[in-house]
Amino acid sequence: MRFGIVILPQDPWPVARRKWQSAEGLGFDHAWTYDHLSWRSLAAEPWGATIPTLTAAAAATETIRLGTFVSSPNFRHPVPFAKEIATVDDIAGGRMLLGIGSGGTGFDAFVLGQAELTPRERHARYAEFVELLDELLRFEPAEIHGETNTGVRDATDPSNGGISFSGQWYTADHARMVGLPAQTPRTPFVLAANGPKGLALVSKYGQGWVTTGADGATGEQWWEALAALSGRLDDAAEEAGRDPRTIDRYLSLDSGGQYSLESVGAFDDLVGRAAELGFTDVISHWPRADGIYAGSEDVLYEVAASSL
Secondary structure, eight states, X not given: OEEEEEOOTTSOHHHHHHHHHHHHHHTOSXXXXXXXXXXXXXXXXXXXXXXXXXXXXHHHOSSSEEEEEEEOTTSOOHHHHHHXXXXXXXXXXXOEEEEEOSOOSSGGGTTTOOOOOOHHHHHHHHHHHHHHHHHHHHOOTTOOOOOOTTOOSOOOOTTXXXXXXXXXXXXXXXXXXXXXXXXXXXSOEEEEOOSHHHHHHHHHHOSEEEEOOSTTOOHHHHHHHHHHHHHHHHXXXXXXXXXXXXXXXXXXXXXXXXXXXXXXXXXHHHHHHHHHTTOSEEEEEOOBSSSTTBOOHHHHHHHHHHHO
């Protein structure tokens, strides 16, 4: 089992730097921050930007993997975002994990004046976002890229060396990247999905799958839904001709109605149940002083000493 921690982008950098460096020193395998412009019950509180936060974290750490939990197409275009991710990955020395989701239906979905999307539209945008990020982040300047079998992108002009595409949701004309990818073949994707179309997308593009479980479910109902979801991922992978064991499985431990760091015992119990379901990675949230994910840093340190 690998262990991750989410550090919300709420603190001034001198405070946040201590947390990112402590996460590494405590032995966490990966550390994440949310990719939102604001978030739910914390919308009125301080909230920093994702990419600058991860850039600073990359410069302040040496070994821990860093990730977005999870990136949203609600307010991003794949061309500038791919360049940002590739740059952070270069600064981090190839330690980035790119969590990607379909985009929530809350604040981020409307803050820029967007029209409300149907679930079908949200998935179509998500699939195109992932496909284009896959192409962009694999890009090496000497390569000449042609049309994909989906027909989303036009053939690239060899004299230009960029990537062009014209899809339902995104368009680019001879986009350029930053150079050789810091990881081969690109920054790993950890894709969020619960439905059949999303799980098929994971099977095609994901090095990892991340889930918060069934919406609204708690307790035993949550765990039962997770078992079913994990089984459906197995089926989707096999249908795609892929060994399900090649997909890392990340679970947000704090999504089933219990905060994982309320005690060492709670943490150990949740991790054990996740392991029984075949999850390879678990993710908790750094304790906050109050509100959601409220807890004591003392418990975090105890967990690190006993479990990591």
